[in-house]
Amino acid sequence: MNEAAERYHDLLFHLLDTPVLAITLSLAAYFAGSAVFRLLRQPAWCPAVLLAASLLAAMLALFSISYEDYSRGASWLTVLLGPATVALGVPLYQQLHHIRAVWRQILITLPLAATFAALYAVMLAKWLGATPEVVASIAPKSVTAPIALGITEQIGGSVSMMMGGLLITGAATVFFVELLAPRLNIKDERIIGFVLGINGHAIGTVRAFEISEIAGAFASLGMSLTGVFTAIWLPFVWTILKL
Amino acid sequence: MLRGFLSLTLFLLIGESISFLLELPVNGGVVGMLLLTLWLMITGHIDADLAAASQKLISALVFLIMPGIVGVFFLSEEFTAQWTTVGIALILGTLLSVLTTFGLMRRCTPIEKNIKDNE
Numbered sequence: 001m002n003e004a005a006e007r008y009h010d011l012l013f014h015l016l017d018t019p020v021l022a023i024t025l026s027l028a029a030y031f032a033g034s035a036v037f038r039l040l041r042q043p044a045w046c047p048a049v050l051l052a053a054s055l056l057a058a059m060l061a062l063f064s065i066s067y068e069d070y071s072r073g074a075s076w077l078t079v080l081l082g083p084a085t086v087a088l089g090v091p092l093y094q095q096l097h098h099i100r101a102v103w104r105q106i107l108i109t110l111p112l113a114a115t116f117a118a119l120y121a122v123m124l125a126k127w128l129g130a131t132p133e134v135v136a137s138i139a140p141k142s143v144t145a146p147i148a149l150g151i152t153e154q155i156g157g158s159v160s161m162m163m164g165g166l167l168i169t170g171a172a173t174v175f176f177v178e179l180l181a182p183r184l185n186i187k188d189e190r191i192i193g194f195v196l197g198i199n200g201h202a203i204g205t206v207r208a209f210e211i212s213e214i215a216g217a218f219a220s221l222g223m224s225l226t227g228v229f230t231a232i233w234l235p236f237v238w239t240i241l242k243l
Numbered sequence: 244m245l246r247g248f249l250s251l252t253l254f255l256l257i258g259e260s261i262s263f264l265l266e267l268p269v270n271g272g273v274v275g276m277l278l279l280t281l282w283l284m285i286t287g288h289i290d291a292d293l294a295a296a297s298q299k300l301i302s303a304l305v306f307l308i309m310p311g312i313v314g315v316f317f318l319s320e321e322f323t324a325q326w327t328t329v330g331i332a333l334i335l336g337t338l339l340s341v342l343t344t345f346g347l348m349r350r351c352t353p354i355e356k357n358i359k360d361n362e
Contacts (some may be wrong), residue, residue, distance in 0.1 A: 080300065081272070096280075158322065160322075164315040180341060231270070
């Protein structure tokens with residue numbers, strides 16, 4: 001029995017030599033997570049990626065693979081986030097005509113909305129006594145993940161905590177938008193989409209596409225603009241305030 | 244599609260270089276994205292390879308961020324102790340910012356009018 005355990009350890013050590021094991025586990029968890037998500041009839045409060053990540057964490061525990069070993073292999077996947085961020089320029093360009101049509105209004109509302117999205121959480125966290133690293137991790141909470149990763153790197157937060165923050169923010173945005181829109185008597189799907197995109201990044205945008213195409217288009221617009229705007233001003237403001 | 248991937252990595256490298264040389268606090272990917280948008284505005288069209296490559300990558304975005312999310316389950320003790328604080332700050336902060344955004348959009352009546360004009 002002891003010998004079998006030893007052999008398993010050697011095998012694991014051998015398999016972790018290349019990133020193939022980490023990539024295979026990630027892919028398997030991704031598709032299993034999507035299947036469970038459909039099985040639960042696509043709950044708005046629990047995004048598919050959270051299910052997939054939980055399954056992956058369970059698999060790592062089951063095969064007794066440490067997170068360090070896993071993420072070393074998975075860095076082969078995360079390196080693709082660089083070109084994927086650049087790729088966001090294509091839909092941004094495709095939506096330029098939406099921006100042109102209402103650019104004045106966007107110019108007024110977007111910087112304010114994106115600033116408040118970060119400011120409220122940062123102030124609350126500071127007031128509740130969070131450490132500077134935690135505050136830095138949740139500052140980009142409304143920014144789409146590939147851009148938020150870059151911001152976190154710049155201002156010195158923890159990537160894992162930032163990712164957790166993005167998940168909570170995305171789920172909370174969908175919940176609150178659906179709760180508040182009827183009560184505030186807002187029926188315009190373009191406004192609902194824009195609000196979902198500004199506050200709830202990709203998770204809000206996915207929800208907006210479920211409402212309608214136009215809500216989805218405005219959500220991706222809100223998401224891209226919030227991402228770009230926050231990526232530019234947040235690191236600058238952060239450096240200035242730190243100095 | 245590979246040709247499109249080459250364009251994306253080229254823009255990433257240019258963005259990375261600009262960010263490094265000018266010591267910008269913005270990361271290379273974001274600079275590359277803005278440069279790509281600018282380039283598309285200048286040329287006025289998206290070529291098929293670039294469209295294919297970026298569509299594939301964007302559809303895989305959720306998968307690509309998964310390794311980062313898994314890390315949430317393996318956070319060190321010092322962080323787990325702060326989850327209540329973080330949860331309250333994020334949920335309350337999101338409620339406030341959703342309210343603020345709705346308020347801004349409603350107050351900005353021209354936006355509704357303008358959007359309706361587009362119909």
